[in-house]
Amino acid sequence: MHTTWPQPRPIDAIDRAAKAAAHASSGQQTDAGDRDASESDVASDRPVPPLPAHDWALFLDVDGSLLDFAAQPDAVEVPAGMQEHLAALAARLDGALALVSGRALATLDVLFEQLQHLPAAGLHGLEWRSAHGGLHPAPEAPESLDSIEAEAQRIAAAYPGAAIERKGPSLAFHWRAAPQAQDPFRAFAAAALRVLPDYRPQFGDRVLELRPEGMDKGAAVRAFLAQAPFAGRVPVFVGDDLTDEHGFAVVNTLGGLSVLVGDRAYSEARYRLPGPAAVRDWVREAVEAPPSPRTHAS
Numbered sequence: 631m632h633t634t635w636p637q638p639r640p641i642d643a644i645d646r647a648a649k650a651a652a653h654a655s656s657g658q659q660t661d662a663g664d665r666d667a668s669e670s671d672v673a674s675d676r677p678v679p680p681l682p683a684h685d686w687a688l689f690l691d692v693d694g695s696l697l698d699f700a701a702q703p704d705a706v707e708v709p710a711g712m713q714e715h716l717a718a719l720a721a722r723l724d725g726a727l728a729l730v731s732g733r734a735l736a737t738l739d740v741l742f743e744q745l746q747h748l749p750a751a752g753l754h755g756l757e758w759r760s761a762h763g764g765l766h767p768a769p770e771a772p773e774s775l776d777s778i779e780a781e782a783q784r785i786a787a788a789y790p791g792a793a794i795e796r797k798g799p800s801l802a803f804h805w806r807a808a809p810q811a812q813d814p815f816r817a818f819a820a821a822a823l824r825v826l827p828d829y830r831p832q833f834g835d836r837v838l839e840l841r842p843e844g845m846d847k848g849a850a851v852r853a854f855l856a857q858a859p860f861a862g863r864v865p866v867f868v869g870d871d872l873t874d875e876h877g878f879a880v881v882n883t884l885g886g887l888s889v890l891v892g893d894r895a896y897s898e899a900r901y902r903l904p905g906p907a908a909v910r911d912w913v914r915e916a917v918e919a920p921p922s923p924r925t926h927a928s
């Protein structure tokens with residue numbers, strides 16, 4: 631059956647909504663949140679973070695932070711040695727290391743087959759697995775998402791390299807390999823939001839997702855920190871994209887460290903690493919370094 635879509639909302643309106651949502655999750659204003667967030671907020675002014683200390687609770691985004699982007703999400707490569715280094719660092723932190731990704735948990739477990747024992751959050755926090763193996767699943771998708779996905783696939787078919795990714799109740803529009811698909815995807819997504827109650831847009835690096843309201847990466851960090859072995863540790867969040875701002879805001883509020891990967895201008899992060907290779911080196915150096923004393927968070 632053909633679906634008639636309402637007129638899309640202006641794109642800048644949903645951009646503003648996404649930015650406001652990133653701020654709202656902090657619960658209270660942080661020092662960074664009090665500043666006017668603007669393009670003059672130069673990423674390269676941020677210092678390099680110290681090496682992970684033994685009393686940290688470390689939360690790591692995956693794509694664009696641990697892994698280099700590929701043209702398609704399923705084409706990423708996991709560099710040799712990375713999983714061993716992450717497992718060793720997790721052991722050094724008494725298990726207080728979690729992957730916090732926009733990917734589904736099931737996909738993370740395929741990608742990192744040596745790390746399936748680690749706590750992790752998928753779908754930007756909609757689903758998460760505790761250190762004790764307890765699984766908190768994502769909500770069910772509404773029935774209407776199937777027809778929206780089918781219509782999205784029809785649009786994507788006109789732009790070679792563009793991709794629609796269904797992730798449980800979430801739907802992602804990827805245009806990394808097809809920049810011309812950006813405008814039609816955004817217009818379609820804005821219209822689709824009108825028929826998806828309790829959904830919100832999640833903007834990212836050449837990707838836009840429609841996903842249920844509720845948990846985000848910051849909420850996932852808070853959930854982990856409520857439990858052993860994360861509780862009582864210095865929370866540190868490493869991420870590259872807008873979805874990671876929720877994590878940055880929470881760790882800033884809790885006196886932890888926020889680490890931006892890359893050179894995106896707008897961010898509440900207070901530290902910076904230049905790219906995924908630098909994050910992998912940072913992890914490796916932490917594993918190879920002698921055990922460190924307590925951190926001295928600012």
Ligand SMILES: [Mg+2]
Nearest residue numbers: 691693694871
């Ligand atoms: Mg990322």
